[in-house]
Amino acid sequence: MHPLIFSPLYRTYLWGGLKFASRLGRSLPEGDTFAESWELVDHGDDQSVVRAGPLAGTSLHTLVREQGPALMGRHSGVEAFPLLFKFLDAKRDLSVQVHPDDTRAAKLSPPDRGKTEAWYVVDAEPGSLIYAGLREGVRTDDLRHAITDGTLDRCLHSFAAHPGDCVFIPAGTVHAIGAGLVIAEIQQSSDVTYRLYDWNRVGPDGKPRQLHIDAGLEAVTQFCPVIPRHAPEVVPPTGFPLATCDYFGLDLFAAEPTDARVWHLGGDESPHFLAVVRGTLALDAAWGLPPLQAGDCVLIPASLGLQAIAGSSGTEFLRVRLPS
Ligand SMILES: [Zn+2]
Numbered sequence: 001m002h003p004l005i006f007s008p009l010y011r012t013y014l015w016g017g018l019k020f021a022s023r024l025g026r027s028l029p030e031g032d033t034f035a036e037s038w039e040l041v042d043h044g045d046d047q048s049v050v051r052a053g054p055l056a057g058t059s060l061h062t063l064v065r066e067q068g069p070a071l072m073g074r075h076s077g078v079e080a081f082p083l084l085f086k087f088l089d090a091k092r093d094l095s096v097q098v099h100p101d102d103t104r105a106a107k108l109s110p111p112d113r114g115k116t117e118a119w120y121v122v123d124a125e126p127g128s129l130i131y132a133g134l135r136e137g138v139r140t141d142d143l144r145h146a147i148t149d150g151t152l153d154r155c156l157h158s159f160a161a162h163p164g165d166c167v168f169i170p171a172g173t174v175h176a177i178g179a180g181l182v183i184a185e186i187q188q189s190s191d192v193t194y195r196l197y198d199w200n201r202v203g204p205d206g207k208p209r210q211l212h213i214d215a216g217l218e219a220v221t222q223f224c225p226v227i228p229r230h231a232p233e234v235v236p237p238t239g240f241p242l243a244t245c246d247y248f249g250l251d252l253f254a255a256e257p258t259d260a261r262v263w264h265l266g267g268d269e270s271p272h273f274l275a276v277v278r279g280t281l282a283l284d285a286a287w288g289l290p291p292l293q294a295g296d297c298v299l300i301p302a303s304l305g306l307q308a309i310a311g312s313s314g315t316e317f318l319r320v321r322l323p324s
Pocket residue numbers: 097099117175
């Protein structure tokens with residue numbers, strides 16, 4: 001095995017833009033509504049495919065199934081890679097959504113996983129808002145009335161987002177990403193989303209987009225505001241845990257603005273997924289890979305053991321782990 005660099009899978013939606021080019025240095029195909037860039041996915045037909053090296057052309061699913069112990073280490077034996085990582089470019093507000101938990105998602109046909117997710121704000125235009133959780137005292141009946149009245153925003157907890165904010169969204173939390181944000185998102189690999197509210201907008205055909213009010217309200221289990229979490233100004237060399245749950249760990253690593261730094265990651269019988277947010281990151285020279293730039297990602301298979309990873313001054317990257 002070698003460090004795995006996958007081709008991104010782009011999703012275009014009306015709310016997307018062009019910041020994967022301007023902020024993440026991507027050369028994009030035709031179009032101007034690039035909403036999501038899936039960097040790590042093994043969900044049905046949606047598959048990350050290795051871009052270069054001896055395993056080029058191989059899907060993540062094939063690697064998980066055929067090289068489980070080498071890739072997954074002590075997590076081998078799973079049917080599919082359980083996490084999905086993506087970048088989002090919200091040029092416009094996303095609809096207000098909620099995802100079911102594992103128990104509810106397992107009862108759907110076809111059954112799926114629930115979706116707990118965490119966001120890291122990569123870029124924020126001034127005044128950009130995140131909607132996460134509910135204002136104190138809001139109950140399901142209040143949500144139903146507010147959806148009917150077109151006033152759901154009054155029920156939502158919101159705050160001005162800043163780069164470096166981490167927002168943990170357990171399944172059952174009402175949420176929306178506001179316009180002007182570039183977000184890195186780690187989530188359970190699942191495809192179940194209930195749209196509760198679309199800000200009274202209409203779709204490209206001039207009609208309101210479909211809502212899933214009954215199923216969505218049934219899935220709401222979190223009746224509280226979600227408060228963002230931040231790493232300290234000086235991030236410890238061992239990284240800072242932004243979000244830790246039963247499904248994943250999301251950690252931030254950062255070099256100080258004036259100092260390069262080397263980290264030693266891996267060696268724990270578990271794959272590590274890295275996503276560069278700022279600066280450059282060089283893997284061990286033996287792999288012969290060019291330094292990773294902002295927006296680049298790599299999956300380090302468990303069997304590679306401890307890896308020395310060098311960041312230029314000011315480098316910032318996220319590390320995703322499977323739960324220990
Ligand atoms: Zn979501």
